[in-house]
Amino acid sequence: MLAARRFVPSLALLTAFEAAARTSSVTAAAKELALTQSAVSRQIKMLEEQLGVELFRRQRQTIRLTGGGEAYAREIREALRKISAASLTVRTNPLGGTLNLAILPTFGTRWLALRLPGFLNSNPGITINLVTKLSPFDFRLEPIDAAIHFGSAEWPGGDLTLLRSETVIPACSPELRADCRFRKPADLRKVPLLHLTTRPKAWEQWFAMNGEPAQILPRMLFDQFATASQAAIAGMGVALLPQFLIEDELATGKLVAALDLPMTSSESYYLAWPQERENHPPLVAFRTWLVAETAADR
Structure with missing residues (x-):
């Protein structure tokens, strides 16, 4: 560990490098850090000498990251972000x-x-x-x-x-249920089925549990429950939703069970x-x- 510390540059050198890499400008980096251009240039040069690697290609008044510099900049930017987050955490909760x-x-x-x-x-x-x-x-x-x-x-x-x-239920708006008069699982195939991208097989599992053959189902895709539930409230189709997460909507009647056929999720x-x-x-x-x-x- 002590030997490895020889290769850990100071925070001042890393900050100057990251700012110059992000802005592609020593001038912009100096302005951001409230330093002179020569100070930033000197810090970058010191960092390159410590690492033994050229991080920038200098062309007249411009700088451009080398391949190694580009990879290093990504890693350093993430490291500085973590240091900043850790510092904010310890400041807000010193215990x-x-x-x-x-x-x-x-x-x-x-x-x-x-x-x-x-x-x-x-x-x-x-x-x-x-x-x-x-x-x-x-x-x-x-x-x-x-x-x-x-x-x-x-x-x-x-x-x-x-x-x-969790238990999921096929949920929809009361208006959609009244209009479509669902009687059996197969009736749900007549309306759009709202699918969650994180649970691509949920509807197939529900139909299989209720004796319906698996087949390609017409679908609308959503990446979050909140969006899918709002689409169901708006009458856009039927969504398989966790009952415990839509208790308020069920209690107020914004959502109803299209059919009283709940399913315990396999996960x-x-x-x-x-x-x-x-x-x-x-x-x-x-x-x-x-x-x-x-x-x-x-």
Whole structure:
């Protein structure tokens, strides 16, 4: 580790390089950093000498990244972003009680957000930062401590604990149900079926469960539940939606079950985290609370 530090340039050199790489101009970088052009040029030259690599090609008054410089700039930009995020985190919560949590958007807004105040009130020293992620990612490349995951019990390089299962129903507007007078599963084939891109086989599974042969189904594609549910409310078709995420719409009559044929999803909700964060105190507290909060739904 000590030997490797010889190859770690100072933050001042890296900042000057990143600004010049991003703006393609020493002048613009100097203005952004409130330095002189000669100071920025000197810092870039020092960085090149330390690395033993030419990062820019100089042509009269312009600079252009070399191939190696371009790759290095991408890595350094991401590293500076992480340093900035870490600095902001420790500044806003100097006790270190911060949990960076990736959430699924509808689960986060419709279920988790309603319950988070209870957790925060019970754990006043913890701050939770939320970021939306629609699919699994590499924890090694993201400054995230844990993630809400829907799918199978798998996350490369991570551990998981089961949170809850879900039941989906074919939901539509009351006007569409009244107009179409659905009586049996096959009747739904007469209207557009609203599909979620993250669950491409959900409708086929629902029809198969109800004795209908699998076949190509007319579809509209949506990447989020919120958009699909709004399309269903507007009468654009029938959507397979998790019942626990549309309780308000069902209670107010904005959505109704096209047919009373619910289906338990083959996949479930999990909390995932990188193995090295297993004992991170805010994660331990949040995991314990979340498992207890979802116990009745398992």
